Amino acid sequence: MLTAVSLAILITMGLALARALMGPTVYDRIAAINMFGTKTVLLIAVFAFLSGRMDLLDIALVYALINFIGVVAVLKLVIYGDFHSSGKDNTKPVKVD
Amino acid sequence: MIIDILSWSCLLGGGLLGVVGGIGIHRFPDFYSRQHATGITDTLCAMLILLGLGLQAGMSFATFKLALIFMFLFLTSPTASHALANAAMHGGLKPKLDSATGKDES
Numbered sequence: 569m570l571t572a573v574s575l576a577i578l579i580t581m582g583l584a585l586a587r588a589l590m591g592p593t594v595y596d597r598i599a600a601i602n603m604f605g606t607k608t609v610l611l612i613a614v615f616a617f618l619s620g621r622m623d624l625l626d627i628a629l630v631y632a633l634i635n636f637i638g639v640v641a642v643l644k645l646v647i648y649g650d651f652h653s654s655g656k657d658n659t660k661p662v663k664v665d
Numbered sequence: 666m667i668i669d670i671l672s673w674s675c676l677l678g679g680g681l682l683g684v685v686g687g688i689g690i691h692r693f694p695d696f697y698s699r700q701h702a703t704g705i706t707d708t709l710c711a712m713l714i715l716l717g718l719g720l721q722a723g724m725s726f727a728t729f730k731l732a733l734i735f736m737f738l739f740l741t742s743p744t745a746s747h748a749l750a751n752a753a754m755h756g757g758l759k760p761k762l763d764s765a766t767g768k769d770e771s
Binding site: 580581582583593596607616622640646 | 673676677679680681683684686687688690691696699700703706707710711714715717718721722725726727730731733734737738741742744745746748749752753755756758
């Protein structure tokens with residue numbers, strides 16, 4: 569039963585990756601990677617039960633934390649163009665399609 | 666025995682919802698409607714799968730960890746989707762409206 573669910577999650581991750589590659593706009597890619605990250609959390613949780621090692625759930629929790637922060641960081645990069653590395657004033661959002 | 670059946674149905678439901686969300690992300694025409702597909706998979710599919718795993722683990726420390734994971738995903742997924750759609754709207758990405766309203770807007 570757990571292998572069936574992990575297979576379904578792997579299929580969803582494949583579809584999300586396909587959308588990340590094909591996505592016309594950069595926001596599609598970010599949404600697909602966000603979905604991919606959430607599915608990784610679920611895959612780790614299911615694998616923890618599959619292998620019987622319950623300490624893997626901590627890794628799933630940390631992965632959920634990092635995935636959210638990663639999405640927000642990429643959004644900040646897309647909105648403001650860079651991470652204040654070039655020193656120019658970039659408080660204005662950058663128009664990008 | 667009831668617990669097993671319940672957890673299996675939750676797990677299967679979560680897996681199916683994930684695949685449905687994955688298919689939905691390919692079939693919707695533009696970015697904003699695709700947010701609906703990713704929204705489904707992030708929240709309900711995760712909840713069902715974590716609930717199914719929690720039922721199998723019974724009252725134990727693992728169930729508490731699963732509840733923590735669910736609580737965190739439950740709070741951050743909508744926030745991430747909102748930030749993403751907000752960034753897209755500010756970035757100048759126009760949603761695809763139907764022909765009637767699309768004309769007078771652009």
